[in-house]
Amino acid sequence: MKAKLGPANALYPSLTTIVGSVVDGRPNFLAVAHVGIMNHGQPQYLSFGLNKRHWTPRGIREHRQFSVNIPSQDLVEQTDYVGLVSGRNTDKSEVFELFRGELEHAPMIAGCPVCMELRLDRVLDFATHEVFVGEVVNTWAEESVLDSGKIDLARVRPLLFDFSSVHYWGLGEKLAPCWSVGKGLKRG
Numbered sequence: 779m780k781a782k783l784g785p786a787n788a789l790y791p792s793l794t795t796i797v798g799s800v801v802d803g804r805p806n807f808l809a810v811a812h813v814g815i816m817n818h819g820q821p822q823y824l825s826f827g828l829n830k831r832h833w834t835p836r837g838i839r840e841h842r843q844f845s846v847n848i849p850s851q852d853l854v855e856q857t858d859y860v861g862l863v864s865g866r867n868t869d870k871s872e873v874f875e876l877f878r879g880e881l882e883h884a885p886m887i888a889g890c891p892v893c894m895e896l897r898l899d900r901v902l903d904f905a906t907h908e909v910f911v912g913e914v915v916n917t918w919a920e921e922s923v924l925d926s927g928k929i930d931l932a933r934v935r936p937l938l939f940d941f942s943s944v945h946y947w948g949l950g951e952k953l954a955p956c957w958s959v960g961k962g963l964k965r966g
């Protein structure tokens with residue numbers, strides 16, 4: 779028996795990221811948990827919805843460049859902080875140690891094990907949010923989280939965001955190989 783919950787869309791865990799841009803000449807960051815992967819293949823894109831009131835989108839629009847950083851559990855306090863206060867009235871430029879890659883206006887966070895620099899591709903308009911779609915120009919990963927050149931999530935220790943309980947979660951156990959465990963049900 780299922781309870782009807784109405785139109786609720788944020789009920790599954792999603793990766794917590796930190797998006798960075800340069801607003802009025804100053805790096806600014808906010809926590810963003812609703813990130814989507816678009817167009818697997820080349821080019822690669824990410825998308826996320828930002829409330830129109832936020833400060834960070836100003837920098838994304840101005841420079842058409844930004845970063846998406848994946849914090850580990852060690853950065854839970856800082857991640858939450860940049861998701862609590864706005865660059866509109868608080869300087870968040872010194873919360874993290876920063877580095878730059880190819881794009882001058884995509885400040886990345888040295889303490890995050892995985893960081894991406896992106897170029898703005900398009901913006902989709904919704905009532906309260908705008909969806910920003912960016913092309914990934916480069917991904918930077920700490921060597922310590924790589925296993926044979928691939929990102930090992932157990933080493934990244936990402937923060938999962940749960941809108942239902944409003945808590946951060948860690949990863950659980952590795953369960954089964956994708957595109958493989960289902961093969962037993964294949965017919966023909």
Ligand SMILES: Cc1cc2nc3c(=O)[nH]c(=O)nc-3n(C[C@H](O)[C@H](O)[C@H](O)COP(=O)(O)O)c2cc1C
Pocket residue numbers: 794806807808809810811812813826827828829831832833834835857858860861862863864865866939
């Ligand atoms: C874990 C977490 C996830 C969040 N995810 C989003 C999101 O996906 N989209 C959004 O617009 N705001 C999101 N927020 C809220 C913004 O991060 C927050 O309002 C921030 O202070 C805005 O900063 P800014 O005005 O400096 O850009 C999230 C906050 C937290 C704590």
